[in-house]
Every structure is written in structure tokens, then in C-alpha cells.
Amino acid sequence: MSGNTVTHEVTSTSRTAATTGPAPFSQSRAARELGLKRSEFDLAVHLGHIRTRPAEAGGGRQVDRAEVERLRGQEGFPEALRKRVATVGTREGSAIMEVTAARFTRLARLGLLVPVTVHLNRYRTVVWRYLADELAEFAADAKHAQLLNRPLPETLRGQLDTGLDLRPQxxxxxxxxxxxxxxxxxxxxxxxxxxxxxxxxxxxxxxxxxxxxxxxxxxxxxxxxxxxxxxxxxxxxxxxxxxxxxxxxxxxxxxxxxxxxxxxxxxxSRPASRHPDPRPHPDPRPHPDSHRHADSHPHPARRRRPPALGHCxxxxxxxxxxxxxxxxxxxxxxxx
Structure with a gap:
């Protein structure tokens, strides 16, 4: 997912003409209408905060104008929506949870903190990012106090010693x-x-x-x-x-x-079946000039047929x- 804000608009006059109501927004346009970076918009869609639907002509998904208006009408828009999709790395995440970066990484390797996105930086280092709201909720739960403030139980330390890392899974x-x-x-x-x-x-x-x-x-x-x-x-x-x-x-x-x-x-889908031709067959004897066109006009039975595409x-x-x-x-x- 790209973190850059898209600066061009994609429109479809044919789709507008084909519908009785206002045409839905492309995802790039919807992101701009909501004041979100494209990376924020994509994450909001993945988390279920923004509803999309398949484009009528295929080739992607769209956002209904009513959905954009619904989000605009929510309390605290747009800051509240941005907060729900805010992500942080290890350094910012450990500050939110008030633990060391080393403790944060151990908790993530144990699977207690689940990353929401991953990418490689220019040094080919794996960078995991987490939802800031989820980290705050984890830290605020009294059941997790021992994991944050005391030595980890021996069983968990043993798992880490074996090289356990549940972040990718x-x-x-x-x-x-x-x-x-x-x-x-x-x-x-x-x-x-x-x-x-x-x-x-x-x-x-x-x-x-x-x-x-x-x-x-x-x-x-x-x-x-x-x-x-x-x-x-x-x-x-x-x-x-x-x-x-x-x-x-x-x-x-x-x-x-x-x-x-x-x-x-x-x-x-499978290759189209070859049905027998019901028309009378011509004289099987070769035409005197047939050798001149053998390469440019291959026999129809030898032509590769495109797959037969079904509809589900x-x-x-x-x-x-x-x-x-x-x-x-x-x-x-x-x-x-």
C-alpha cells in the first residue's frame, strides 16, 4: 500500500450515463473526498470501516456516494477516522505501551501484538506496523500488567529462546x-x-x-x-x-x-470442446495449390482455441x- 496521496481523479462518464443515480466514486476519489492518504484509505477498507462494492464494469471496487456521506456525518470526522487507522512501528508502539522497545518486540514475537501491515525499507529490513488503538487497549487492560511491568514467565522466555516469532503468521x-x-x-x-x-x-x-x-x-x-x-x-x-x-x-x-x-x-474453465463439423466434408484429395498456403492457413483443427470462460x-x-x-x-x- 502506498503512503502517497493520489493527486489525480478517475472518472467514468459512461458509468454515470448508465446509472439513474449519482455515479459511485473510484477508490482514489473516495480517499480524497474523505481527506485520507491512499494508504489510510486502503487500511480503512481492510478493517471494515469503509464499505466498497465491485465496479459494475469490473476491474476494481468503488465506493457509493452515500457511504462517503455516512462517514462524513460521523462524530469527530475526519480526525476520528484517521485515528482508527493510525499505525505505528516498534519505537512509537513501545512509547504508547510505556515499555522498552525490546519488551515490545518480545510481546510481538509471542503473538500478543498482531501487526496490521508489513513492508521492506530501503535496507531490506522487515518493518512491522501495528494499530495504535489496539496497542493502547492492550496496555490499558489490567490482565496484561505482568506482561508489561514484570519479568516474562519462564514458559514464554523458553519459547523466545527457541526462536519463536509469530509476527509473520x-x-x-x-x-x-x-x-x-x-x-x-x-x-x-x-x-x-x-x-x-x-x-x-x-x-x-x-x-x-x-x-x-x-x-x-x-x-x-x-x-x-x-x-x-x-x-x-x-x-x-x-x-x-x-x-x-x-x-x-x-x-x-x-x-x-x-x-x-x-x-x-x-x-x-476449460478449453473449448471441438464439436464435429456437421457440414459435408470436401474431397479428401489435396488440391494442387494447397501446398502454397499450408503455412499461412493452418488446418482449423490444429488452431489453438481460447479457453471457454464460464460465469459464476x-x-x-x-x-x-x-x-x-x-x-x-x-x-x-x-x-x-
Whole structure:
């Protein structure tokens, strides 16, 4: 997600003419109308603070004007909305919780603090960011006083000594929830789950090459990373791909279940079938001049046909939410 404010407007006169009411805003325009940076807007959408819907012509999502007006009418707008999506790093987060940066990092590695975004800085260092409101709530809870002010229990120290770091896994679980909230049908949901697994594990679950190709087309793009094959790209891939055996097993089981549901809902697209031509066949003897055009006019049966694309009905958001709750509850570890 980019932290730069977008300075150009995207409009669609054809969409305006095709609708009876005011045209919805593009996401860039909605961010400007709400006074948010694009990174703040994207996070607000992911957290469910801003409702979006698929664009009528495809190719992204839009925000209804009524939704923008709803947010503008909320008490404390726009400062209250910005506060809900404010993120901090380790230094600012430790100041909010009034602990040392080392203690903050230990709590995050134990999974007690869940990052909401991740990126690589120019030194290829992983930078985790957390919701400021969540950190304040954690620190204000009396149940956490021992974790903040006293030596950590021996069991937790032992886990840290083994190298435990649940930040990547908990971020993946949170990111998965973001993606599933916008999945429109079972195949899209399966593509979201597949995006957290490496290709070898996907092929073990999904044997059909056409189904794997369909999932590949539906996989959401990974967070921004460096040039393919670069150290930054490899590091980003490691963060966004499940590593823990338990996490992998959960995702494998959910992918298998999601693909079964998707097959029932709508089969994956396959190459168009070649039906026999009902017209009379010409004389099988070659025409004297046929060799002149053999290369420029290949036989129709040898031409590669484009895939036959089917249409699947999109699920309602509530249905997609019900499908995702079970997996998300199992993926988060160490959180309170």
C-alpha cells in the first residue's frame, strides 16, 4: 500500500450515463473526498470501516456516494477516522505501551501484538506496523500488567529462546481476513487461500491443471516487492507464504474444502470442446495449390482455441464471511 496521496481523479462518464443515480466514486476519489492518504484509505477498507462494492464494469471496487456521506456525518470526522487507522512501528508502539522497545518486540514475537501491515525499507529490513488503538487497549487492560511491568514467565522466555516469532503468521492470518472479506465467489475464496501456499503444496491438493490455472488467475497480487528474483522479492515471498507446519496443514485443509465447494458452485474453465463439423466434408484429395498456403492457413483443427470462460454467480458478503470465520479463528496464535 502506498503512503502517497493520489493527486489525480478517475472518472467514468459512461458509468454515470448508465446509472439513474449519482455515479459511485473510484477508490482514489473516495480517499480524497474523505481527506485520507491512499494508504489510510486502503487500511480503512481492510478493517471494515469503509464499505466498497465491485465496479459494475469490473476491474476494481468503488465506493457509493452515500457511504462517503455516512462517514462524513460521523462524530469527530475526519480526525476520528484517521485515528482508527493510525499505525505505528516498534519505537512509537513501545512509547504508547510505556515499555522498552525490546519488551515490545518480545510481546510481538509471542503473538500478543498482531501487526496490521508489513513492508521492506530501503535496507531490506522487515518493518512491522501495528494499530495504535489496539496497542493502547492492550496496555490499558489490567490482565496484561505482568506482561508489561514484570519479568516474562519462564514458559514464554523458553519459547523466545527457541526462536519463536509469530509476527509473520499472525500478519498472514490478518491479511487473509482482509482478502476473504472481498472474495465474491467460492473460486475467488479458494484463490485467496492458495495465495498463502507455495505452488508445490497447491499441486498436491489441486490435481487438475485447469483448476490450478483458474486459481492462479484469481490469486490476489502479493504486497509490493522488488524485482522478481531479487533478495527483496524472495524475502517478501517468505513473509507472504505459510511456513509453520500447523499453519500449512490448516491452509491445505481449507483449500481442499474451498475447491470442493467451488466445483459444486461452478466448474473451472476449460478449453473449448471441438464439436464435429456437421457440414459435408470436401474431397479428401489435396488440391494442387494447397501446398502454397499450408503455412499461412493452418488446418482449423490444429488452431489453438481460447479457453471457454464460464460465469459464476458471486456470493453475498455475508456468505463469504461465514466461510472464512472458522479458518481465521484457527490461524491466529498467541493473541488474547
Amino acid at each position: 499472525n500478519w498472514r492470518g490478518r491479511h487473509l481476513g482482509f482478502l476473504l472479506s472481498q472474495a465474491g465467489d467460492p473460486w475467488e475464496r479458494a484463490g485467496v487461500v492458495a495465495s498463502l501456499l507455495d505452488p508445490v503444496r497447491i499441486s498436491e491438493i489441486v490435481k487438475d491443471p485447469y483448476e490450478r490455472a483458474h486459481l492462479s488467475r484469481l490469486r490476489p497480487p502479493p504486497p509490493a516487492h522488488g524485482t522478481p528474483g531479487s533478495p527483496a522479492a524472495h524475502l517478501t515471498e517468505r513473509i507472504t507464504t505459510a511456513q509453520d507446519p500447523d499453519e500449512i496443514d490448516l491452509l491445505r485443509a481449507d483449500l481442499a474444502r474451498a475447491v470442493r465447494e467451488a466445483r459444486t458452485h461452478c466448474p473451472a 454467480e458471486r456470493l453475498q458478503p455475508a456468505a463469504t464471511s461465514r466461510l472464512s470465520r472458522g479458518l481465521l479463528g484457527r490461524l491466529f496464535r498467541g493473541t488474547t
